[in-house]
Amino acid sequence: MKQILPPGISATDFAEALQALRKIVGDDFVYTGEALAGYADPYSIVADDDTHAASAAVAPASTGQVQAVVRVASQYGVPLWPVSCGKNYAYGGASPRMAGTVVLDLKRMNRILEVSESDGYALVEPGVSYFDLYNHITSKGYKLWLDVPDPGWGSVIGNALEHGVGYTPYGDHFAMQCGMEVVLANGELVRTGMGALPNGNTWQLFKYGFGPYLDGIFTQSNFGIVTKMGIWLMPEPPGYRPYMISFQREEDLEQVVDILRPLKVGSVIQNAATIRSLLLVAAVNATRSQYTDKPGPLPDSTLRKIMADQDIGMWNIYGALYGPPPVMDTLWTVIRDSFAKVPGAKFYFVEDRKRENDLLISRADTMRGIPRLSEFSFVNWTGGGGHIGFSPVSPIRGSEAMKQYTMVRDRMHEYGFDYMSIFAIGWRELHHVVELLFDRRDPKIKHQADVLFRQLVRDAAAAGYGEYRTHLSYMDDIAATYSWNDHALMKLNQTIKDALDPKGILAPGKQGIWPARYRGSPK
Amino acid sequence: MIRLALGLTLTLLLVGGEASAADAPAGKAIFDHNCAPCHAKGPGHAGTQRLAQIRGPANAALEDRTDLSADYVRLVVRHGLVEMPAWRLTEINDAELNQLAQYLARAK
Secondary structure (H helix, E strand, O other), X not given: OOOOOOOOOOHHHHHHHHHHHHHHHOHHXXXXXXXXXXXXXXXXXXXXOOOOOOOEEEOOOOHHHHHHHHXXXXXXXXXXXXXXXXXXXXXXXXXXXOOOOEEEEOOOOOOEEEEEOOOOEEEEOOOOEHHHHHHHHHHHOOOEEOOOOOEOXXXXXXXXXXXXXXXXXOOEXXXXXXXXXXXXXXXXXXXXXXXXXXXXOOOOOOOOOOOOOOHHHHOOOOOOEEEEEEEEOEEOOOOEEEEEEEEOOOOHHHHHHHHHHHHHHOOOOOOOOXXXXXXXXXXXXXXXXXXXXXOOOOOHHHHHHHHHHHOOOOEEEEEEEEOOHHHHHHHHHHHHHHXXXXXXXXXXEHHHOOOOOOHHHHHHHHOOOOOEOHHHXXXXXXXXXXXXXXXXXXXXXXXXXXXXHHHHHHHHHHOOOOOOEEEEEOOOEEEEEEEEEEEOOOHHHHXXXXXXXXXXXXXXXXXXXXXXXXXXXXXXXXXXXXXXXXXXXXXXXXXXXXXXXXXXXXXXXXXXXXXXXXXXXXX | OHHHHHHHHHHHOOOOOOOOHHHHHHHHHHHHXXXXXXXXXXXXXXXXXXXXXXXXXXXXXXXXXXOOOHHHHHHHHHHOEOOEOOOOOOOOOHHHHHHHHHHHHOOO
16 A cells, blocks of 8 residues: 655654654554555545545544644644544545545544433533434433434534534534534644633533634634534423325425425424435335436336335425424424425325335434434445535525426436435525435546536536535535635635644645645645 | 455355354444444345345345355455445454454354
């Protein structure tokens, strides 16, 4: 395996830096060579496997070790890329943005420091996964629910920092975080909000503390390393009833979204409900090869057959009711009557779904905060594992949803890919999360997917849409679309970066934010 | 190249029988923690479902397989295999991986 070095660092200096890191964390927790296999993005879209290759990885076990690692990195000029559980798949996994960066693997920092049943929160370290926290809560018998994303192997902290979403009423994960501990680039340790109060007892209860609210600058950024974070947990409700509503025609999306907006904004729909496209739902159960051996868009007759086979719609809402049964009954009456206005709408509860891998069965778990990996099976649709998310944001408006849908669908068909997506409903907006599947073993298809992705970014920007999150390979492209007033936002980010991290140690290139020493040079 | 090698090793490597009975509980616990969310028996497990699609239902559940060698398990866990990502040393260390490998390769 060829050795990759951080840019501008000699092999001798790098070896010396690694030796200093070994003294901090121990010989067993600095990785090079073959031990870096797990730090390569398994679903990378780029043909050059070195584009995001790490030079080494270091795995501290405590906040004190993180501080010491940062000081050594600063001394030698070695860039660090922090990862928590390293499961940010479709966005880069545990890989760094810049080749040669050392991955700061926080997986060993996996302590659940506190769970308060009465106040409804947990305080965790970055290596705590959703599975870990769920198992802890259930083993203690706490009457608390977690909120989980689709795959449960990721980090509670990492997902919130990346602005990930889940599916209970607590589905906006960053909105539900409260209080951080952060290691800065100079090694100093800071606690945000009420955590700055010595001997205080409200760190996980009140976000804002006194003075500027800073937690947001440590999300999707490279301004510090979050080593502890509070997350609010939902009290177990007295009742729970998941449901699915299917719609038969492509054009129904417009009416469905317009019906949905007042229901969501008015909290009649209580959770982070989703609208899922036909093929994304079908892919959980079936493979493309079961329906065709031909490339290109599936004809309408095939789409209709898939709908009939799986008893699903062209669009499918997955939601849930929470609360005392009379409350759920009343909310359901409003929801059902609202969507019954769409011709052909069908309504289902879990007991109505009989297929053993039916999506509502697994969503019945995820919408009540039970972590799963079931829906990872959607990558089996074409096989080959590769997948990447394209995630533009729009208003919760039918005309906008249809515009995004047709724009992306037509481009995907033009380049020979199936359209599959989730419209995740936030408080005032739709995340249109499009899944682009490709065979990771096929360089030609990966290249095609790469060209398509860059085109989608341009299309979206031209139409006034921006993405909320992206893969390492597109961070610069998407950051460049947030260009109002001559890129004033990026200039502000760079000013903060230069002030907090003048040596450019932390996560160079994260979200397009480069430290001064790498700015303008090709990566 | 690794993926090619994996394809070959699946058919070439040893069948099971490397484990002692004492390793099984530890290996089972490691499997349940790390692997079961994708590879447990029954519906709702993406890995089991994929193996059923490409290798048939008899080869779908890893705990029932009789053709897995410990070396093969170690290779796949450390390097991944098509849909499955590689697992880092911070997720499963070498001692745990050995116990897992022996559990999956045990005589059945």
